[in-house]
Amino acid sequence: MAEYRLDCLGEACPVPLLKTQKKLAELKVGDVLVVEIDHSCAMKNVPEWARKEGHPVEIEEVGDGEWEVYIEKAK
Amino acid sequence: MSLQENRIFKAVIKEPWPYTTGAILLAVLNIALFAISNAPWGVTTAFSYWGGWLAKTFGIPVEQWFYFAEPHRQALKLSFFTHSGTLMNLGIIVGALLAALAASQFKLKKIKSVAQVIAAICGGLLMGYGARLAFGCNIGALFSGVASSSLHGWLFMVFMFVGAWIGSKLLVKYFM
Amino acid sequence: MEIQQARETAVRRTPKKRKNQLPIAIIVLILVIVLAVVFGQISSGLAVAWIFGVAFGVVLQKSRFCFTAAFRDPILTGGTSLSKAVLTAISIALAGFAVIQLFALQSGKGVPGAVNPVGIHVAIGATMFGIGAVISGGCASGTLMRFGEGFMMQWLSLAFFVVGSLWGAHDFGWWQQAVISASPKIHLPSLLGWPAALILQFAVLGGLFFLADWWGKKRNQA
Numbered sequence: 001m002a003e004y005r006l007d008c009l010g011e012a013c014p015v016p017l018l019k020t021q022k023k024l025a026e027l028k029v030g031d032v033l034v035v036e037i038d039h040s041c042a043m044k045n046v047p048e049w050a051r052k053e054g055h056p057v058e059i060e061e062v063g064d065g066e067w068e069v070y071i072e073k074a075k
Numbered sequence: 076m077s078l079q080e081n082r083i084f085k086a087v088i089k090e091p092w093p094y095t096t097g098a099i100l101l102a103v104l105n106i107a108l109f110a111i112s113n114a115p116w117g118v119t120t121a122f123s124y125w126g127g128w129l130a131k132t133f134g135i136p137v138e139q140w141f142y143f144a145e146p147h148r149q150a151l152k153l154s155f156f157t158h159s160g161t162l163m164n165l166g167i168i169v170g171a172l173l174a175a176l177a178a179s180q181f182k183l184k185k186i187k188s189v190a191q192v193i194a195a196i197c198g199g200l201l202m203g204y205g206a207r208l209a210f211g212c213n214i215g216a217l218f219s220g221v222a223s224s225s226l227h228g229w230l231f232m233v234f235m236f237v238g239a240w241i242g243s244k245l246l247v248k249y250f251m
Numbered sequence: 252m253e254i255q256q257a258r259e260t261a262v263r264r265t266p267k268k269r270k271n272q273l274p275i276a277i278i279v280l281i282l283v284i285v286l287a288v289v290f291g292q293i294s295s296g297l298a299v300a301w302i303f304g305v306a307f308g309v310v311l312q313k314s315r316f317c318f319t320a321a322f323r324d325p326i327l328t329g330g331t332s333l334s335k336a337v338l339t340a341i342s343i344a345l346a347g348f349a350v351i352q353l354f355a356l357q358s359g360k361g362v363p364g365a366v367n368p369v370g371i372h373v374a375i376g377a378t379m380f381g382i383g384a385v386i387s388g389g390c391a392s393g394t395l396m397r398f399g400e401g402f403m404m405q406w407l408s409l410a411f412f413v414v415g416s417l418w419g420a421h422d423f424g425w426w427q428q429a430v431i432s433a434s435p436k437i438h439l440p441s442l443l444g445w446p447a448a449l450i451l452q453f454a455v456l457g458g459l460f461f462l463a464d465w466w467g468k469k470r471n472q473a
Binding site for chain 3: 094096099164229243
């Protein structure tokens with residue numbers, strides 16, 4: 001049950017989602033991945049993808065135009 | 076209850092809209108624009124005019140080029156604030172700024188790496204040249220072209236996909 | 252739950268000062284209206300272009316619409332929701348445009364709209380455009396929208412977009428002679444008749460929609 005952070009600040013689409021997909025595949029079930037993004041499109045497509053895959057997701061707006069997406073690996 | 080907590084404010088101003096909402100609104104706007112101005116939405120022709128005006132001020136004889144002498148001979152008579160396509164493009168920039176500010180989500184995002192610089196330069200050049208050749212971009216050739224029942228729009232769709240496929244391979248290999 | 256804990260500790264760890272940008276938005280909005288009036292003094296067409304531009308920008312940003320992602324995501328990430336959205340937008344516009352074109356034809360005018368020569372130049376141009384849009388993270392409308400959102404990368408790509416456009420304009424005469432002059436403008440309803448052309452086009456758009464839907468579900472199970 002570890003927590004991992006993924007810095008995607010300054011990355012343009014689709015890089016944040018690709019990195020998230022890759023990183024999440026490496027984690028164990030129950031681990032939480034925190035994706036840091038400031039790309040307004042990624043704050044929509046990263047959570048959308050994770051929810052579709054069946055992982056619980058939360059989004060926190062941590063700054064102006066900056067978000068942290070919390071993904072708990074469910075399977 | 077503050078404005079930021081208001082349900083309607085949140086749904087309209089703060090949270091992103093569903094893609095389908097965007098699709099419907101963009102289609103309605105494009106139809107309305109076509110009905111009012113007799114020309115559908117396009118973006119990239121204005122970019123070639125910007126280039127033409129700039130080149131002209133540097134003394135490059137652009138008026139001798141076929142493009143500015145024949146199909147776009149009115150272009151060089153216009154300027155930044157008397158060309159409707161230019162104002163529409165500036166409007167898109169300001170509209171996006173307005174929407175981001177209203178949601179308190181505006182942030183200056185610096186260039187992160189050399190790879191991004193190269194990607195931006197190559198991507199910009201390829202899109203600029205490609206759009207002139209293809210008679211439009213994703214908007215002028217694809218969205219407005221297919222909606223105008225023009226075969227060139229459909230051909231654009233097929234080869235845009237080919238280009239996106241090649242671009243995706245390059246992106247993963249060199250720009251990530 | 253794990254995720255709640257992680258979220259709470261993270262929020263405590265990263266207390267950032269948040270500014271309310273709404274007042275600046277209101278100033279920008281007033282500026283938009285003032286400029287609309289100013290442009291309207293020069294000509295109504297300029298005011299219309301300005302207002303539509305702002306509206307396009309707001310809608311693109313709010314819905315995070317991205318024509319590039321519609322083509323790229325099915326290949327890279329398996330997402331097809333934007334592909335379906337783009338097909339929806341095109342389908343609605345097709346219906347509306349058909350009505351406008353029919354009215355124009357009835358009153359004896361030529362076919363209005365974005366009907367342009369079709370040939371190998373479109374294939375080459377669209378391929379170049381596709382590559383460029385994916386690597387620079389946005390097509391023409393996407394670059395403008397992200398410009399406004401403060402992405403400096405797109406400021407740079409817009410500058411080179413203009414350079415590339417000028418380059419294309421410079422070579423246009425050559426392409427005109429080599430390819431474009433021999434390429435016909437094909438308006439499908441003029442070629443096939445309205446019913447056949449519309450049925451065909453809606454069928455293809457619908458088919459692509461179902462294909463995108465199937466692909467999105469298939470990729471998700473993998």
